[in-house]
Amino acid sequence: MSQEGETPEPEAPAVILPPGFLRNPVHLLAFGFGSGATARAPGTWGSLAAIPLWYVFAWLPPVGYWLVVLAAFIVGIWLCGKTAEDLKVHDHGGIVWDEFVGMWIALGLFPDTIYGVLGAFALFRLFDIAKPWPISWLDQHLPGGLGIMVDDVIAGVMALICLWAVDVWLVPVMV
Numbered sequence: 199m200s201q202e203g204e205t206p207e208p209e210a211p212a213v214i215l216p217p218g219f220l221r222n223p224v225h226l227l228a229f230g231f232g233s234g235a236t237a238r239a240p241g242t243w244g245s246l247a248a249i250p251l252w253y254v255f256a257w258l259p260p261v262g263y264w265l266v267v268l269a270a271f272i273v274g275i276w277l278c279g280k281t282a283e284d285l286k287v288h289d290h291g292g293i294v295w296d297e298f299v300g301m302w303i304a305l306g307l308f309p310d311t312i313y314g315v316l317g318a319f320a321l322f323r324l325f326d327i328a329k330p331w332p333i334s335w336l337d338q339h340l341p342g343g344l345g346i347m348v349d350d351v352i353a354g355v356m357a358l359i360c361l362w363a364v365d366v367w368l369v370p371v372m373v
Contacts, residue, residue: 215285215292227295228274228281234294244294245323248301249315256308267302271347274299279343289346296350300326303354307361317364321357326350 220226220235233247234240255266274295281293304322309315329337329349333356337349 222284224277225281225284228277228293230294230298234292234297236292240292240294241297241326242323244297245301245319245326247294248298249305249319251298252302252305256305263306263308267299267306270295270299270302271351274347275343277343278346282343282346293346296347297326299347300350300354300357303351304357304361306354306358307365309361314361317361318357321360322354325353325356329353330356 215235220229220232226232229235230244230247233243236243255263258266277295278289278293282288282290301319301322304318305315307314307318309318325333326349333349333352336352337345339345340348
């Protein structure tokens with residue numbers, strides 16, 4: 199604690215990454231190709247980094263698209279669990295592969311406009327940060343990589359449902 203007149207000490211990050219940590223391909227993927235290694239708002243940066251990758255496979259037929267997302271989810275359980283285990287932290291903020299998968303779910307209506315992509319991003323971040331029920335319950339009760347992944351999957355599903363509702367009832371040209 200600083201005395202009056204002294205400059206406060208900056209807060210240290212909760213967990214400092216070991217040197218060379220992101221050279222391991224498992225950790226590099228779990229940290230979203232490095233997007234989760236930012237000092238501030240790693241989940242937001244990870245969600246943004248998911249969008250260009252989404253464009254790589256968004257052209258697939260819906261069945262192919264959802265198979266890619268399912269595969270990313272299954273692999274993500276292991277990636278995130280292994281990285282958390284190596285860091286000895288349950289859900290390090292820099293682990294953002296879960297944000298990638300959650301964003302890809304939110305983008306599952308394949309928006310044709312920038313407004314649809316921005317809407318998916320904003321809604322996903324809202325649900326991921328606010329963690330309404332059942333997201334908060336799942337986040338607290340599921341262990342390991344599954345626990346890291348599932349709350350973002352549900353946030354992505356909630357964002358997708360909201361985008362679907364907007365598309366059907368409010369602004370069909372948005373998505």
